[in-house]
Amino acid sequence: MTDHLLGDDQLEKARKGCDTCVGGGCMTTIKLATVLKGAIGFKEGNVNETFRGQVLLDDGAVRQAVIKDLDLIQLCNELLAHSLARRVGLPIPDCFLGLVRQDVLATNVAPSLSDGARLVFVSVDVKVPNVTYRWTGSDVAGRKALLDQIIKWGDLGHLYAYDAWIANIDRHPGNLLLGGKDEVWLIDHGHSFTGPNWQPPQLDPNQEYANRLSDWLTGHLSTDQKASRAQEAKNLSDGLGNVDFAEVSAASLISKLLPATHLSALEAFLEKRILKVPAHACKALGVLT
Template sequence: MTEIRLATVLLGASPFKEGNINETYRGQVLVDGGEVRQAVIKDLHLVELCNELLAFCLAKHVGIPIPDAFIGLVRPGILSVTKAPELPDGSRLVFVSTNVKVPNLTFRLTGADTIGRMTLLAEVAKWANLGKLYAFDTWIANVDRHCGNLLFGNSGDAWIIDHGHGFSGPAWSEGDLDPAKDFKSRLEDWMTPMLSAAQRGSRKQEATAMEASISGFDATEVSKISRIVDLLPPEKVKVVKAFIEGRVARITPGASKALGLPVIV
C-alpha cells in the first residue's frame, strides 16, 4: 500500500475557484528528498481531511488512477487557512495533491456543443477503470461523484479527485457509518444513462471482480498508512475501519443499483 507522506507548503500559493466549495489553492510544496512539486492545496476540517487521505490510499490499493496525495504542513505566515487542524506551534495540516494538469470533466463539457458533449461522455463510458469507479464509490460511500470530480484528458487520461464527501459525507459521526446502509451514487444520474445495456453489464462484472479482489479486506494497515490513526480519536478510527471492511460485501449490490441493474444480495 502507498503511505501518505508529509509535504511542506511553500510561500506563494494562490486561491482559485472552479466549482470547489472549500478554499483551494495552487502552489508549490516541498516533499521529502527535496523535490518541489506543483500542487493543489485544500483547507479542510479534520474529518474531511481524513476522508481524502483514506480514499487516496484505498484508490491506490485497487489501482484506480489518483493524483499523489500528502499531508501538507503550513507553517505560520505561509498561507492563511482557517479550517485545517492546528498544531501546538501554530502550523496547520492541509490536504495536498499533485497537480496533474488534466482538466476536469465539467470544464470540458461546458466548453463543448451537444455533439461534443455526447462524444466526450461516450469516451468516458469506454474508460478502462469505469467499472472500478462504480465499485470504489460504493465501497467508500462516496456521495459526491459529479463531473467535476473526474479529471479526463485526451485518450482517456483520467484521474479521480475530491473525496472529502466519501464515507457518507464530510462531517460524519460514528452513527453515520453503517456498512449495510444504502448510499446513492451520483454516477447513476450522469454516467449510467450514457451506457448501453452491454456496457452496464460489463461495468457490473468489473465491479464484482474488484469486490472479489479485496474480499476479507483488513483495514488495519490502511488506517495507519493514511495517518488517520494519528489524526482521529480511537473510537472514530475503530468505526471507520469496521465500515470499510463491512462495505466490501456491498460493492456488487451497490454498483448494480447505480448501473440500473437488478440487485441480488
C-alpha cells in the same frame, strides 16, 4: 480531536515514509510536504477553500499542487480514500499531508499542531481538465466524444464499485479529470464515508448512499454496457476482502490523526460494506442483481 494529531516523533516517521506491503502489493505511506509562499486561491465549483501553489518535499523537490483547507474529518476522508484507491488500482494523483504556517498561507479549518502549524491536504496538480470543464467547452460532437471516452474507460465499472464501497456521495463531473486517451484521475473525496461530517454512529454499512454517477452518467450507457460494468464492479468487490484496514490506515496517516473510536468505526464500516458493494453498484448502474 486535536490531541490525536501527529507528534514530533510521528512527524519524523511520516517525513521519511515507508512502503507497506498489502496482500501482495505495495503501498507507499503518504509523506509530509511543506507549503511554500505564493499559493493562490481559486474557485472551480469547489466548496472548501482551495489553492494552487508549490510544496517542498523532504528530498528538496518542489511540486506544483492543489492545496485544500479541510477540517479533520474531510482531511482524513481524502487521505484514506487516496490510499484505498491506490490499493485497488484506481488512478488518483499523488498526495501529501501538507504542513503550513499561517504567515505562509492563512487557513480557517485545517487542524492545528502544537507549534502553530496546520495540516492541509495536498494533491499534485496533474494539469488535466475535469469533465464539467470539458463538457461546457464542447459542441454536440465534442460532448458525444467525451461521453464515449468515459464509457469506454476500462476502470469505469471499478469506479462504480469503489464509490459504493467508500460511500462517496459527491462524484459529480467536476470530480473526475479526463485528459487524453485513458488519462483519467479521481479527485475530491472529502465527502466520502457517508459525508463530510460523519461520526461513528452514522457509519451504517447497510445503508444505501447516493452514487452520483447514476445522476449524470448511467443514463448514457447501453444495456450491454451497464451489464459489463456491473460485472467489473463485482470483480473488484471480490478482492476487497484482501485489503488490510490497519495497514491502509497507517499508510494514509489517519491512524495518527483520528481517535480510536473513529478508526474502529471506519474499519467495521468498510469490512461489512464489502458484501453490499455489488448490489449498490448494480443499482447505480440500473442493473438487476
